[in-house]
Amino acid sequence: MQQLAIADGIAVLTLDRPPANAINDAWVAAFHARLDELAARGDWNLLHVRSQLRLFSAGADLKDMRARYGTPEGRAAFQVGVRGMQVLFQRIEDLPRPSLAEIGGPAMGGGFELALACTFRIAAREIQLGLPEVRLGLLPGAGGTQRLTRLVGRAVSERLILGAETVDGAEAERLGLVQWSAPLAELPERAAAIAHRIAGLPPHAVAEARTCIAAALDPAADGFAREVSGGAALLETPETRALVARFLDRKG
Numbered sequence: 001m002q003q004l005a006i007a008d009g010i011a012v013l014t015l016d017r018p019p020a021n022a023i024n025d026a027w028v029a030a031f032h033a034r035l036d037e038l039a040a041r042g043d044w045n046l047l048h049v050r051s052q053l054r055l056f057s058a059g060a061d062l063k064d065m066r067a068r069y070g071t072p073e074g075r076a077a078f079q080v081g082v083r084g085m086q087v088l089f090q091r092i093e094d095l096p097r098p099s100l101a102e103i104g105g106p107a108m109g110g111g112f113e114l115a116l117a118c119t120f121r122i123a124a125r126e127i128q129l130g131l132p133e134v135r136l137g138l139l140p141g142a143g144g145t146q147r148l149t150r151l152v153g154r155a156v157s158e159r160l161i162l163g164a165e166t167v168d169g170a171e172a173e174r175l176g177l178v179q180w181s182a183p184l185a186e187l188p189e190r191a192a193a194i195a196h197r198i199a200g201l202p203p204h205a206v207a208e209a210r211t212c213i214a215a216a217l218d219p220a221a222d223g224f225a226r227e228v229s230g231g232a233a234l235l236e237t238p239e240t241r242a243l244v245a246r247f248l249d250r251k252g
Contacts, residue, residue, distance in 0.1 A: 001030040003052070004037060009199040011044040015051040020058035023110045027061075028084050035091060045206075046199040047092075047099040049118060050191070056103045056127075057111025060085075085110055085142035089117035093147075096207060098198060102191035103169065104184065109133055109140060116147040119210075121178035122194060123169030124187045129177070130166030150217065152176045202239055 003014040013034055015021045038044060051057065064081065068074030092099060098119035107115055107129040115121050115129070123129060131140035131148065139145065140161060149157040156175050159165060173181040182190040198206070208230040215223035234240045 001027050002034050004034045006041070006044050008196065009043070009045040010048050010195050011038055011046070012048045012050065015049070015057060016053065018053060020055045021051055021053055021111065022058055022061035022063075023085060023114075024061040024064050025081055025084065028081075028088050031088055032091070035095075038095075044199075045097055045201075045203045046195055047095060047097065047118075048102065048191070048195045049099060049114070050102040050188075051105055053105065055105040055111070056101075056107040056129075057114060058106065059109025059111045059113075082141050085113070089113060089143050089147075092117040093119075097203065098206060098210065100191065100195055100198070102187065103127060103129060103178065104187050108166070109144075110142050113140060113142040113144045113147070115178075116151065117143065120180075120194065120198070122180040122182065122187065122191050123172050123178045124184035125168060125170040125173075125181045126184050127169050128166045129169070129172055130164075131161050132164040132166060134161060135164040148177075202243065204237060204239060205234055208234055 001015075001017045003016055005012050005014075013031075017027060021027075038047065060082075064078065068078040092114070099117075100120040100122065101115035101118040103115055103121060103123040104127065105124070106127055107123075109131060112129045112131055131144045133140045133144075140148075145157070145161060148161065151157075152175055160167070160175075167175065167177070169178065169181040172178045180190065180194065212223060212226050212230055215221035215226045235244075
């Protein structure tokens with residue numbers, strides 16, 4: 001269902017569940033297993049999520065929906081499955097290292113919610129993505145209402161979710177749903193370049209910067225104080241002192 005390969009500090013997780021990378025309980029369990037593998041290793045600085053298929057992910061498995069929606073017990077089981085997706089996507093968001101979703105095909109519903117859980121997103125300009133669940137009388141309940149609103153604000157989130165609107169990758173970049181877009185033919189090369197650039201940065205500084213950014217969104221946190229304490233802690237590391245010394249030497 002997913003393939004994991006690690007090289008040059010990049011953990012590439014390739015989605016490969018034909019025909020549409022549909023998400024079910026087994027898919028979620030397999031993804032957790034891949035994350036367990038990463039948790040046991042220290043040779044990666046970035047998780048790069050991509051798809052082997054024409055679609056990034058079509059979201060929830062329609063076979064599960066057909067099997068479960070006919071009875072109260074089945075509907076309850078389906079909601080348990082949605083909660084499982086929430087847990088997985090939160091685990092991705094909480095990874096100690098950043099993540100990049102390379103969206104090279106349609107990403108709908110849970111598929112786009114997976115991408116929203118990643119730190120970075122790049123999409124092909126030609127593809128469609130969105131959270132159209134309201135069309136079915138449902139919610140994007142695997143974190144979509146929360147992450148999209150935090151990402152782009154209430155107005156854009158209401159436009160897309162309440163209007164069940166899908167957009168192409170170019171419009172997604174304009175609205176702030178993704179940080180980058182590229183023509184489909186150029187997407188793998190662009191995504192790889194971004195992944196290598198970020199993976200090559202000092203991981204201890206990236207981790208501290210992520211903590212400070214998170215503090216900016218936490219009303220209970222003092223983000224300015226965190227910048228001071230985090231910066232002081234970085235200055236005590238041999239890695240930072242060596243990098244700063246080299247920078248100052250080059251500047252004469």
